[in-house]
Amino acid sequence: MSAVIAARGLTKRYGKNTAVDHIDFEIPAGRIVGLIGPNGSGKTTTLKAALGLIPFEGELSVLGKDPRTERDALMEDVCFIADVAILPRWLRVRDALDFVEGIHPRFSRAKAEAYLARTKLGADQKVKQMSKGMIVQLHLALVMAIDAKLLVLDEPTLGLDIMYRKQFYQHLLEDYFDEGKTIVITTHQVEEVEHILSDLMFIRDGKIVLASTMDEIGQRYTELMVGPDKVGAANALGPIDKRTVFGKSVMLFDGVPRAQLDVLGETRNPSVADLFVATMKGMYA
Amino acid sequence: MKTMKWLLRREFWEHKGMFFWAPVIAAALIAVLLTIASAQLATNAMAHATINGHQVTAQVNGIPAELKQAIGSGMAGGYLAVSAPLFFLLGLAVFLYCLNSLYEERRDRSILFWKSLPLSDRDTVLSKIGAGVVMLPLIYIGVATVLSLVVLFVIATVLFVKGINLFPVLFSEGGLYLAPFQLLGLLPVYALWALPTVGWLMLVSVWARSKAFMWAVGVPLMTIAVLKFVTVTYHLDWNVDWFVREVALRGMDGVFPGIWLAAEHVGADQLVNPATHMMDMTNVLRASYGTLSSPSAWIGALAGVAMLAATVRLRRWRDEG
Numbered sequence: 001m002s003a004v005i006a007a008r009g010l011t012k013r014y015g016k017n018t019a020v021d022h023i024d025f026e027i028p029a030g031r032i033v034g035l036i037g038p039n040g041s042g043k044t045t046t047l048k049a050a051l052g053l054i055p056f057e058g059e060l061s062v063l064g065k066d067p068r069t070e071r072d073a074l075m076e077d078v079c080f081i082a083d084v085a086i087l088p089r090w091l092r093v094r095d096a097l098d099f100v101e102g103i104h105p106r107f108s109r110a111k112a113e114a115y116l117a118r119t120k121l122g123a124d125q126k127v128k129q130m131s132k133g134m135i136v137q138l139h140l141a142l143v144m145a146i147d148a149k150l151l152v153l154d155e156p157t158l159g160l161d162i163m164y165r166k167q168f169y170q171h172l173l174e175d176y177f178d179e180g181k182t183i184v185i186t187t188h189q190v191e192e193v194e195h196i197l198s199d200l201m202f203i204r205d206g207k208i209v210l211a212s213t214m215d216e217i218g219q220r221y222t223e224l225m226v227g228p229d230k231v232g233a234a235n236a237l238g239p240i241d242k243r244t245v246f247g248k249s250v251m252l253f254d255g256v257p258r259a260q261l262d263v264l265g266e267t268r269n270p271s272v273a274d275l276f277v278a279t280m281k282g283m284y285a
Numbered sequence: 286m287k288t289m290k291w292l293l294r295r296e297f298w299e300h301k302g303m304f305f306w307a308p309v310i311a312a313a314l315i316a317v318l319l320t321i322a323s324a325q326l327a328t329n330a331m332a333h334a335t336i337n338g339h340q341v342t343a344q345v346n347g348i349p350a351e352l353k354q355a356i357g358s359g360m361a362g363g364y365l366a367v368s369a370p371l372f373f374l375l376g377l378a379v380f381l382y383c384l385n386s387l388y389e390e391r392r393d394r395s396i397l398f399w400k401s402l403p404l405s406d407r408d409t410v411l412s413k414i415g416a417g418v419v420m421l422p423l424i425y426i427g428v429a430t431v432l433s434l435v436v437l438f439v440i441a442t443v444l445f446v447k448g449i450n451l452f453p454v455l456f457s458e459g460g461l462y463l464a465p466f467q468l469l470g471l472l473p474v475y476a477l478w479a480l481p482t483v484g485w486l487m488l489v490s491v492w493a494r495s496k497a498f499m500w501a502v503g504v505p506l507m508t509i510a511v512l513k514f515v516t517v518t519y520h521l522d523w524n525v526d527w528f529v530r531e532v533a534l535r536g537m538d539g540v541f542p543g544i545w546l547a548a549e550h551v552g553a554d555q556l557v558n559p560a561t562h563m564m565d566m567t568n569v570l571r572a573s574y575g576t577l578s579s580p581s582a583w584i585g586a587l588a589g590v591a592m593l594a595a596t597v598r599l600r601r602w603r604d605e606g
C-alpha cells in the first residue's frame with residue numbers, strides 16, 4: 001500500500017450538477033499536498049468524499065480502506081479540520097483534553113498541553129469565552145496532538161490574523177510533520193503554503209488540471225521578465241500567460257528549457273499564485 | 286465501553302443545567318416551601334393537619350396506636366409522591382434534550398469536529414439515547430429520593446412537635462427503604478414507553494434544517510388536523526381518535542414518567558394501598574409492569590427503535606455542507 005489516497009473515476013453529483021467529474025489521482029505517503037482551486041471547483045467535495053462524509057461514485061481508497069463502508073476504522077488514522085467546523089461553545093479546555101484523550105488511541109496529551117502552554121488559553125476557559133483565533137488554537141492543539149497518518153486541512157486558517165496563520169504553518173512543519181504522515185491542504189492563501197508543499201494539485205470544474213510535485217513544477221515552468229526589444233522573440237516561444245510590470249513583459253512558459261529563456265531576460269520560478277492564475281484563466285472572466 | 290463513558294460525560298457537560306441544576310433547584314424550592322409551611326403548622330395552634338390528603342386530628346396527648354401505624358405505613362409507602370413535580374420536570378427535560386440532541390451540533394457546526402474523531406454515528410446516537418432515558422432519569426430519581434426523605438423528615442418532625450411520634454413506625458416500615466429501589470425498578474418501564482417519543486424527537490433532531498420544535502410538534506398536529514378534516518368532509522369512518530392516541534401522542538408524550546398508566550387506563554385505585562388509602566410504590570410498580578402485557582407498548586418501542594436506526598443512518602450520511 002503505497003498511496004495514502006487513491007481515486008479512480010471519483011464522481012460526485014448533486015442533482016444535475018457534477019461537483020467532481022471522474023477524477024483520478026494518487027497521493028503517496030509522506031507528502032504535503034496543496035489542493036488548489038477556485039470556489040465551487042470541487043475541492044471540498046473531494047475531501048468530504050475521502051473523509052467518508054458523503055456518498056460518491058467511483059473508486060476511492062484512503063489508507064487502503066473504503067471511506068463509505070470503513071469510516072469508523074479509518075478515523076483512527078485520519079484527522080481533519082474543516083473550514084466551517086467549530087468547537088461547541090460549552091466545551092472547556094480541560095474537558096476537551098480529557099475527552100480526546102479518553103476516546104482517541106493516538107492522542108498525546110503532553111503534546112497538546114505543550115502547544116497550549118504557548119497560548120494564553122487557561123484550563124478552565126470555555127470556548128464561548130474565546131476569540132476566534134483562540135478557538136482555532138485550541139482546535140489545532142487537539143488535532144496536532146493526534147498522531148494521524150493522514151491530516152486533511154480545509155482552509156484551516158480562514159479568518160485568522162496573519163500572526164496566527166504564520167504560527168500555524170510553522171508549527172505544522174516543525175512539530176507535526178514527518179515522513180510517516182501525509183497532509184492535504186486546501187486554502188485560498190496560496191502564497192502562505194507554497195513553501196511547505198511538496199506536491200500541487202489544481203482542480204477546476206470538478207477536474208484535476210494539474211498534478212505534479214513542486215520539483216517538477218520548478219523544472220517545467222519558467223517565468224521570464226523581458227524588455228520591449230525581445231518581446232517578439234519571447235512571444236515566438238509560446239508563453240501560456242502574459243502580463244506587464246513597470247513597462248516590462250512578464251511571461252510564463254511551460255516546458256521551454258530555461259537556458260533558451262535566459263538569453264532573453266531575467267528568469268525565475270513562478271509563484272504558485274501566478275501559476276494558478278494562468279491555469280484558471282477564463283474562470284473569473 | 287470507555288468511549289461510551291466519555292460520550293455520556295460529554296452529554297453531561299453540555300447539558301449540565303438540564304441534567305443537574307434544574308432538578309436540584311426545583312427540589313430545593315419544593316423542600317423550602319414545604320418546610321416553611323410545616324414550620325408554620327408546627328407553631329400554629331392548629332388541631333389538625335392534612336398529610337397526603339389524609340385528615341389527621343392531632344391531639345397533644347396522642348392518637349390511637351392503630352391510626353398511628355396506618356399513617357406511618359402510608360407515609361413510608363407513598364412519601365415519594367411529594368416529588369411528582371420533579372418527574373414532570375424530567376419529562377420536559379427528556380423531551381427538550383432529545384429534540385436538541387442531534388440538532389444543536391449541526392447548528393453550531395461542531396458535528397464536523399466530532400466526526401473528525403474516531404466516534405461512530407451508532408455510538409454517538411446510542412450515547413444520546415442513554416443520556417436521555419437512563420442518565421437523566423437516574424439523576425432525577427436520586428434528587429427525588431433525597432427531596433422526599435427530607436420532606437418526610439420535616440413532616441414527621443412537625444408531628445413530633447405536635448406530640449405524635451411517627452419515627453418508630455416509619456423506621457420500622459420496610460417500604461421506606463424499598464421505595465427508592467422500586468422507583469429505580471420503574472426505569473425499564475419508563476425507557477420502553479419513552480422509546481417511540483425518543484425515536485421521533487431524535488429523528489426530527491437529526492433531520493430538520495431549522496425549527497426542530499415546529500417539525501416535532503407540528504407534523505403530528507397537522508396530520509391530525511388533515512385526518513379530521515378529510516374524515517368529516519368525506520364522511521369517512523376513519524378512527525382518527527385511535528391515530529391521535531396510539532400514534533401522534535405516543536410520539537410526543539412518551540417521555541413523561543407515568544404516561545404508561547394513562548395510556549393503559551390504569552385506575553388510581555390500583556395505585557393505592559387499600560389498607561392505608563394512600564399511593565403506594567409497591568402497587569405503582571406492579572401496575573406499571575402490568576402495562577407491559579399490552580402489545581401497544583412493544584409496537585411503540587419497535588417503532589422507536591426503527592426511527593432510531595434511521596437516525597443513525599441520517600447522521601452518517603447527511604451532508605452538512
